Amino acid sequence: MTFELLSPTIQKKIWDMEWRQFTPIQEAAVPVLLQKRHCLLMAGTASGKTEAAFLPILSALEKAGQTGRGLQGLKVLYLSPLRALINDQFERIERLTDTLDIPLLKWHSDVSRSKKMTWLDNPSGILQITPESLESLLVNHTEKVPRLLQDVEFIILDELHAFLESDRGLHVQSLLHRMRRYIKQTPVMVGLSATIGSPEIAQHYLHADAPDEVEVLNPGDGKRQIFLQADYFGKENATLPQTLVRDIYDLTKDKKTILFCNSRGQVEELTHKLNETGSKLGGPLYTKRYYPHHSSIDKGEREWIEGQMRSTHLPLTVVSTNTLELGIDIGSLDLVVQLDATYSVSSLKQRLGRSGRREGADSYLMMYATEEEDLVQAVAVTELLFDKWIEPPEPRRDVYDLLFHQILALCTERQGVFRDELLDEIAANPTFAGLSSPRVRELLEWMFSEDWLEVVEGKCIPGIQGERLVRSRDFYSVFKSPALYKVMHGTRLVGTIEASPLVMPGETVLLSGATWEITEIDDKRATVYVTPAFDGKRPIWLSGGRQVHPQIAEKIYAIYTGTEDFDYLHPRAWHRLQEARMGAKQQGFEPGVRVLREGARSLTLHDFAGTRRQNALATILRGWLRELELGLTVKQSAFSITLEGGEIPDGFAKKLVTFLVEVLTRKAELKYLMMGRSAEAEGGPPTKFAEYLPLNIQRWIEDEIERDVEGLRFWVQEQKWKSIRGSSS
Template identity: 30%
Template sequence: MNAFSRYAPFIQDYIYESGWHSLRGVQNAAADAIFHTDDNVLLTASTASGKTEAAFFPILTLLDEDPSRSVGVLYIAPLKALINDQFGRLNELCDRAGIRVSRWHGDVAQSQKRRLLRKPSGVLQITPESLESLMINKHMEIPSLFGDLRFVVIDEIHSLLRGDRGLQTFCLIQRLCALAGCSPRRIGLSATIGDPRLAGKFLSAGSGRGCVIPSFEAGREVWRLSMEHFFNDGPQADAGKLKAGVPVLAQNEAATDHAPAQADPGLGYIFEHTRGRKCLVFTNSREECESVCQYLRQYCEQRKEPDRFLIHHGNLSVSYRQSAEEEMKDDDSLMSVCATSTLELGIDIGRLERAFQIDAPFTVSGFLQRMGRTGRRGEPSQMWFVMREDRPESRAMLPEIMPWYLVQGIALIQLYVEDRFVEPPRMDRLPYSLLYHQTMSTLASCGEMTPAELASRVLPLACFHRITQEDYRILLRHLIEIDHIAQTENGGLIVGLTGERITNSYKFYAVFQENVEYAVRSESEELGTICKPPPVGDKIAIAGRVWLVEEVDHRKREVYCRHVKGHIPAYFGDCAGDIHTRILERMYKVLGEQTHYPYLMKHAAARLEEARENFRKSGMLQHPLVHLGGNMWVLFPWLGSYAFLALERFLKIRCGQRLGLKGLSPTRPYYITFTISVSEAEFYEITAEEARKEFDPLELVYPGEVPVFEKYDEYVPEELVKKGFALGVLDLAGMKERVLSWQTVYGKNSAGYLEENSRRMLKKDADTNQSNDVCANGGSR
């Protein structure tokens, strides 16, 4: 279709004034789907491809032609920073037609919220947590706010596909529609969807509509990738090795030309290659983010250079985060930002030249999102991986000498390049923690309800399709017993006194796990929050600097401090990784094949060759179970996080006695060490026999254990917590399939595993090296 001619005049004017010569494929395809169908729409296209405009140009055209009597478009985004970024862009566009754009989150002034409540219209941008707050605290306003809602736009939908937060978001959409009496279409936006069909099913669940996934010519992706490896001390992996008969390095190489002489080699490399450029430096935790920023700032100080590093993560104050965001949007700025996933999603941060990634992210999705922060001004996306590792001790056992992060990083890249794999939605969980949360939220917002009425509001929500009425009765009885719910004289249910203390807290709106946090202040400056404050006189790390604690107010949960020099580790609470089985399987293939990856730099290539040599010599190629000496063995199952967790428990609980298993020690999800009193062949036979037996998954819960896994599990009956963990978290099917494959090939002969498993896991595509649009650092093809 001719999308441009169908757009409203104010949008046509905007396109002309922006200097666009033509519409992109995603914009034409989205216009066709939105204008000519009544279905939900999932738009998947690369970062900076114009997805936001592709969705909003036709949506705003329809809104301009037939104005809504309430908020017409609800835009849900996972981050406040993303909302703030999109607010300016949408405002500029909508102002031309008099369509109001409003924001609603914790940093928005109450006066702006009151203005929307008085006259609801236009576009409302909100986070899932603020939508939860709105449903509870402005319950009576929902019909007038959303009575004529036409569209719900969910940005970065991939970030909501695998956890409770995504399920919460779609619960809220369903509840809002039921309360307001509206039936809006859903528009999902993402650059990193692996299986669009499954994502479309997730997007449409409970909406009563189908889902259109437009196809279009996306153009050729070109990346600039590099991956380098550094030992934190001593010679690097290629030191002293021969190249054309000449040693590459006779002694330890200096970290860089410009970093201080004693700099950490990996961070010195980043320090040098961020100079004179605007870059992002991604880490996998807030603790590492603080540490890296401290070191890089110290290097600036030692070199007598101006500080050129900022920091951005979820525990920092609004002022620190916004300062970093504004600095990155300035095209003339040459500052770099150390960040976690808070800068991973959708924010337009200007002419960013490079993204650095320290160690491997957990997911293919995370890798793609982080790399997608670059390449937004017509340049190829550019990512530099920096893998850091302590040099293994001479007496270290086999699994400890493998460079797991290096191999994982390669696997992430190759999975996407070869198969376009991105982690799929998790759709078959038993989310009892969320069930508690939505039950309490529904009661807090609606007031007294009969048990049947409450069940009719909550159980039909799409994400609870596996939860039975009996499960729900067990939950309600338990909540009455612990006074989270109270029963009135006429049999109705209301929030109990104990429950009110939970639902009245702003922390109730979020379903992701939080730690007890203390606000950190220095004079009038708010720095952010930390966990476990140290005693007065100790030091803390936050905002990329070190501070001396002068006062701790435990009642108010406040820490007062002053800035000092130095370097110490930070702590913000634990962060678990969710690594898919496909990644572990591709790691096996990386170690077993001889493929040269063009993005590997010299240290990384040498370290990978060392790892491949150890892989071959140790027997890891042919055997998942490797003998370490005596009765000590190591098992390499090549399973993702949840199947690996199931395997640990299966070995101890179902097989432990028969195997004579002791001292099981997992390093998730890479390997498990233990001692056994049986042979290797007997290990495979016994584990396969046990895997074939029918057994209740609840048997994999340890005696006396209540495996609290999600935020509100502590308020859920123990029997449901155990059931949710055993049937909704542990991947028994994936674990059993792997165990049975071992016995199938080893029951015949020891070469069988190599023949069967290598054919499946080491299969090479003949054109892999020819088809990759990946180039080594600085090159192209």
Template identity: 30%
Template sequence: MNGPADAFDLLDPVLGHHIVNALGWRSLRPLQEQAIEPLTGGEDAVLLAPTAGGKTEAAAFPLLTRMNRHGWKGTSVLYVCPLKALLNNLHPRLRTYADWLGRTAELWHGDITTARRRRILAGRPDILLTTPESLESMLVSAHVDHRAFFSGLHAVVVDEVHAFAGDDRGWHLLAVLERLSRVTGRPLQRIGLSATIGNPDALLSWLQGSGHGRRPARVVAPHRTENTGTGRGQELATPPSRPPGHIELDYVGSVANAATVIAALHRGEKRLVFCESRRTVEELGEQLRLKGVTVFLSHASLSVDERRRAEAAFAEARDCVIVSTSTLELGIDVGDLDRVIQLDAPSTVAAFLQRLGRTGRRPGTTRNCLFLALDGEELLSAAALLLQWSRGWVEPVIAPPDPRHLVAQQVLALCLQEHRVGENLWQEWWGGIGPFGPGAAPVVRHLVDEGYLDRDGGLLFIGPEAERRYGHRHFMSLTAMFTAPPEFTVYNGRSEIGRTDPDLLTEEIQGPRKLLLAGRSWLVTYIDWHRKRCFVEPADEGGRARWSGFGAERVRSYALARAARDVLLGEDPPVSLTKRAAAKLTETRDRYLHAVHPGGTVVTRFSDGDIRWWTWAGHRANATLAASLSSVVTPYRRADGRWIRLRDGLTKERWREALADAGTGLCLPEVDDRAVKGLKFGDALPPRLAQATLAARASDEEGASRVLADPVRFVTLTDQ
């Protein structure tokens, strides 16, 4: 392709006319230019560009061109997103582009009314914006003729593909796409969009599913650069021509101090603050409001209306702050931002890149992020993350291993969809992809043995146990991929504010019971225990926020744990450090002086008998090491991401014997029974397979092997 004119020539001429005259674009962005040829040619692809890099248009324009060129009829393109809010945000744009060609685009997710769904089913829009869970609901619903509705389907766009692929929603998405392909009787063109991927080629192979090796595919990334960093580094898709902007690291010590800094800095600007928990969002929001700052909040436990009001008001305002969890990390448009502020450290470099990409979108502005650490440990984590980022490293997106519980879910969902499935033919529905191949047979046998499935005449169909466990409300829980902890819905009059943890409503307190929600304090006036509702009235101060949830602990990777060790050994990230941050980092280095050594790992023995092995290997590698060296590791509080606690009275001889045993083969970590109970659809697996599934996900054999290869230094200390 020789230039912008050639790129426009490859698009439908009506589309090109509107791009120039309606959007006012005289040229396309590099990603948009380079995506036209492969996408109009029907290739599978992963499109990489920074946040606000025009990825939606890079996929939509070629597909609309292909739609018109080949005369596609009915619903021919699916646009799949991980969040309903992102779908709502994208719908007006895609509807506008479709309108230019006389085509239609509609939304389908859990908030869409029944009447609107009927219109969609009757009209079959050309583009359907939806989630994987809603797609599966359509496949199993008795009210949807899925074969007729999807008969014209040709292509699927997966936005924020990395947000799917790194957890079980990715496996679920792949499985649903394979079933859709079989329903339509043709392979579906698959296009993934992402801003931050460390292994785009592997991710594209994963996204292709059963089409890998059979269909043409390419990664489209105009500014793709090779990583030269360390720590199992991966490619970082960041344009080298774009300056990184200004990154600053500060230490503030408390949420109240963070609010003071935020209120004093950058007045008159629009600021987006990311926090690592809903509780911190609420506490910071209240503190900012008390200081007279115009503040809006966004997190998963606020009502949809509350979040929409906050996002709309924030998009239209100027001198204000919006405080959010990762709900605003993805591509939801909240207008032009001046600043991003990060409280403590996100768990991944990829998350930081997404958040950094929210700034610097206007001409003449640069990307920026101010880190505010609430304690010394978070300051160390932030410094480690920024060090890895500066090395050009980003996490590879790797699908969780052994999703046996999803195999169980998918087989049950398929039997709902088809009513009866041949006991020797079910594997064909997924084209033999990874977990759905022959290795899934023991799971299906268990479903039959335990009554989840019945078998008759060589056919499988839904059994009484599946009816009992999942049959409520037309098997709705079978299409929901995660189990959420119980929460109470909070109302002020008839207005829903959000949801809160029931522990706040049951714990013993002195005085009136107050909640903190939507950045405001509320007095609890009545609790409807049966319907799980809580009614409140405004209060001045004193409210409290809490959510327990599953997986509350942030798990640090091997690479980030090792980067923290590098920081403790004296390496600073190449960002601006305030005097407070530099002083606290020096103090943190002094505190860990005994725990790091440039020549390998350290085992410390304190005078009180406490023995720790400082591996700096991350949670999963340390869990693997603890299981593999069980003869010398204490069974109580065995490890965190920095260290592993060893047994009292350990001798060097016993240590050498344990290392020799571990060298013959590493063991998977032990899994708590509570974790197995928290695994959605884990009850449909044999207990040993449920345990094995979680154990494989809690391990890091590569990181553990690296640690075992390091020399070990033994140090005796007089006190802690």
């Protein structure tokens, strides 16, 4: 019996907390971790993954501490992608350790320096930390690192999928490799996630030397059922219609709900309109029930909202971006609402998992679409979820920007590294093992020539430029942070807003659920001063683009060209889907065929290839068109590419397809890729540290991030094409 495997103190703790039973993931994890085997714990949100990892680990540590020597050194390193998640998990772990002699420390910018330094003088127990704080620790406390890490027995990576899907994950992978130099024994690797599409990638990530030794524990979510419905309300003048707002209000007014949106602007607009609706219907007695939650709202206000969601039993709705998609505890919910389609299946699964947290409870999700494409995409993503498909992680390969960063960090951490030793270290690091050796040497020589590195007493150390960069506050993270203005109303920090030419006195901005007029901008202090606004002028807000995976794009096309009914569609949504299918049929769409629609002055290729493949296709076409000198330009939308601005020669569609097949089959696309890239004026360096690198290396990085040429090559050869004459509008 699982319970009996745990130490007596942990057993008593479970009795005191009045647990009735273990969850499936806890039943699976306890015996594996007690045997100190690497594992990947896969289970839905609120399934008890944190306890599944820590119950056996704490049992093992407690038994080790009873050997007479006590608990010596740091034993558990817990890495999390979010400070807020660390704060939340700290409370959960502290409830398990408060009767044990196992210290627990969280380490991030909100924790006092004195507390950190006191612990660092005598490290022990459990350390919770972000990748950026860990990098800072390795670089700034080099003399203490060996003693700090030598006794680590367990390394836990929470929300592992969030690392696998980003450059931060590559950074973490490199950090793990660097740390193992100091750790006396191979640590037990533990990954926690609700959504990983390819467990084998996670296994290799956790233990690259022997991936098969990582056990995948995925016992399922028991008997929980999913209840969902999708509805449609078209936008009015690019704003959310009041009929939609009223429908959401009626649905959520008596419930505890989280309402997900895909942008901060949408969060603020919807929050404002929902509270306006409540005030009109409820009159003077109405109390605010809808609160916004996103990265630009002041941290204190976000934490207050999270606390309210955890503690209240009254109807309350938080309107959020993906800031509440990960495992931050906000208590039990009655309902999850999604406005417009998620961009990924993984995201939909994370959000759906927010409901049904109570024992025996089911999950309830209400989806709303405000545009045709969002409705079709919502159906496609939902069907892929039902098919149990999730986007596989696709880590970058040409990570010369991260290599540049890690060379500087490593040479600082080791207080100098011999050149041959540095090259061996790079080759052994799984983050960089796939890089071309000549290119690595080329980058290294360039870093010497540009004074990023220098040699002192035979060892490579940061040069003047490198030292300046390493000592900057922004060195420790590998992701870009946009330039921000603080938004102040008197002495109150409302939040932040991205700097842009649209931010100027007289403009209005929605932030923290209210509308504000900008009265003054202090560029030196990066501060915007505001007062409450009541004029109803539509506020400014910038939103980023969205990436669509090829599998989702393919499924969207299948929905357009299919005849299947979906019983979760509201009649409004069902009728809108039929109209969308009718329009697709009129455009010539049919299963298994891609359409090129030729007009007199334009040609549209309805590709449905996915964002990165389409970007590669558009770039190659730009290069080709420059060579042909036809005066045509390339315009992209989510699922099509249009050539316009000049006369379309007869038979041009066939010529285009022949060109694509031949150039991609011969792998001769590089010429056109280069020509097409030079024609694109927008955008800067593709990543944070790419801006320091030579232009040719920046181009390699940009191509991999923005354009999937290999995927395009395969896609083009698999397609059947149909050309139709007529308007391509």
